[in-house]
Amino acid sequence: MPEFKTYSPVFDPSTNNGLDFKVFVYELPDEFHVELKRQQKRCISDQYGTEIRIHEDLLKSPLRTLDPEEAEFFYVPWYGECFLFREEKRDHKNAISTTNKWFIRAVNFVKQEYPYFNRTLGRDHVFVFPGARGPHIFRDWKRHIRKSIFMTPEGDRSLGEQFNTWKDVIIPGLEADVELTSGKTRELDGERNQLAFFRGTIWNRGGSSYSRGIRIKMADALKGVTDVTFGEAEKSCDRACYRREMRRSVYCLCPRGWSPWTLRAYSAMMAGCIPVLLADEIEFPYENFLNWNALTVKIPEAQAEDVVQILRSIPQSVVEQKQAAIARVWKMVTWKHPAEPGDAFHTVMADLGLKRRLMKASTYTFWDHDHVKRSS
Known part of the structure; x- marks a missing residue:
């Protein structure tokens, strides 16, 4: 009878070892997150509610840093599925185009108000797309955030560029019961x-x-x-x-x-x-x-x-x-509320941490970090 191992020594969920990186959470205007949560209560407990849960858990996590210069990842808090749900009710015909413009405003805010996206072409930036369509609810994602890390529940490799197993992170959907x-x-x-x-x-x-x-x-x-x-x-x-x-x-x-x-x-x-x-x-x-x-x-x-x-x-x-x-x-x-060691939030973060080596190997990351240090 074969031995049924459940996980390797790479990560022990009982101790959360390996979570030693830092994440900077952008302060976007309320229209991209808290306003939507307030307006659309359904978004909190929907299976796509991970876009809210991850943001809120990160804000309370010791992984969060207020100093972007020590961050290894940059998290962009937007509730895209929640916004699209609202727009589908308001104006179904134009919901996707309206959502696309909303995403672009958020990306432009990050690029114009902070220097960090441009120095790596967004390779160390994290975006959550919690629905089955992944980043495709952002029609122009390839033009704006193609190199970034996506957290998504859909790991269907047959869909091509929507999911890249080398840079992206598959997350469990939110069960709120x-x-x-x-x-x-x-x-x-x-x-x-x-x-x-x-x-x-x-x-x-x-x-x-x-x-x-x-x-x-x-x-x-x-x-x-x-x-x-x-x-x-x-x-x-x-x-x-x-x-x-x-x-x-x-x-x-x-x-x-x-x-x-x-x-x-x-x-x-x-x-x-x-x-x-x-x-x-x-x-x-x-x-x-x-x-x-x-x-x-x-x-x-x-x-x-x-x-x-x-x-x-x-x-x-x-x-x-x-x-x-x-x-x-x-x-x-399981997305525990509040988050606790060994739950989905901590394990997703552990999976994100495995991408850190890829980010550090990026030519863009090395050049730009060295450039920032030399010119400061």
């Missing part, structure tokens, strides 16, 4: 007497193009399987019911939607349920130091209709190994 993030759901008594569970959109107006038709195929294949729940959301099953169904299931099915990434995998881990991934191009957070094979089951999209047979063939000893592995690391994908 306190019953899950506190660990209370996973601690509930009871056996896991259901094989697998899924509730969500199956029949989308996009037809078979949605989820590449995978969810529709699975719904047909799983009809009549008594120990599997696979259906759309129901009024009879509220949020508490949803959590209970995860808690009593061995596996939580995570088929792709419009894109590969899914919040379901992280919510499942918080409930102690093994995520079953059906998204061929997906890349997860922390793949530099976290072994996702020990935590999940990945099934090729082409075998979606065989999911039950595949899951039933997994030995109980392997199931128990995966459950134990999840129990050790589930906090790494």
Whole structure:
């Protein structure tokens, strides 16, 4: 039986070692962050709320420096998904173009009010794009911030320039349900007497193009399987019911939607349920130091209709190994509030720290830092 290692000695989430760099957080006008949070309460608890959470956690973190000259990273706090959500309601037709202008104003502010972006062409600057479209909600991102570091939940390498595994950081989406993030759901008594569970959109107006038709195929294949729940959301099953169904299931099915990434995998881990991934191009957070094979089951999209047979063939000893592995690391994908050692914020920062060596190897960084020191 193979040994299921969950992470390497590169980073120990129980100690947060390696977090010895400094981040300068820009002071942008309120229109780019706090005003949006105040106007759009939904943004705080939405799965894209990481753009708010990371900003607020950084402001309280010892990683933050008020001296930009000692910073190794520069964080630009903008709530782009929140702004776009507001504009979609105000003027759907022009929402993207209005959002694009808003992004450009923010970038121009950073470039004109501070000297730090220009000295590295933005290579040490960090931007959060918490939605599946990543930086594409900023239509002109390639012209303005192409070399910068993006924090995004979408690690789909098939999308080309949207995500670059060498410079960008994949982040977990925000699960705001306190019953899950506190660990209370996973601690509930009871056996896991259901094989697998899924509730969500199956029949989308996009037809078979949605989820590449995978969810529709699975719904047909799983009809009549008594120990599997696979259906759309129901009024009879509220949020508490949803959590209970995860808690009593061995596996939580995570088929792709419009894109590969899914919040379901992280919510499942918080409930102690093994995520079953059906998204061929997906890349997860922390793949530099976290072994996702020990935590999940990945099934090729082409075998979606065989999911039950595949899951039933997994030995109980392997199931128990995966459950134990999840129990050790589930906090790494959980945005605790307030942030605490070993949670998603600290682990994302650890992943960011691994990019530091790449930044230091940048010709731009060396030349410009030396130039600043010589001329000061």
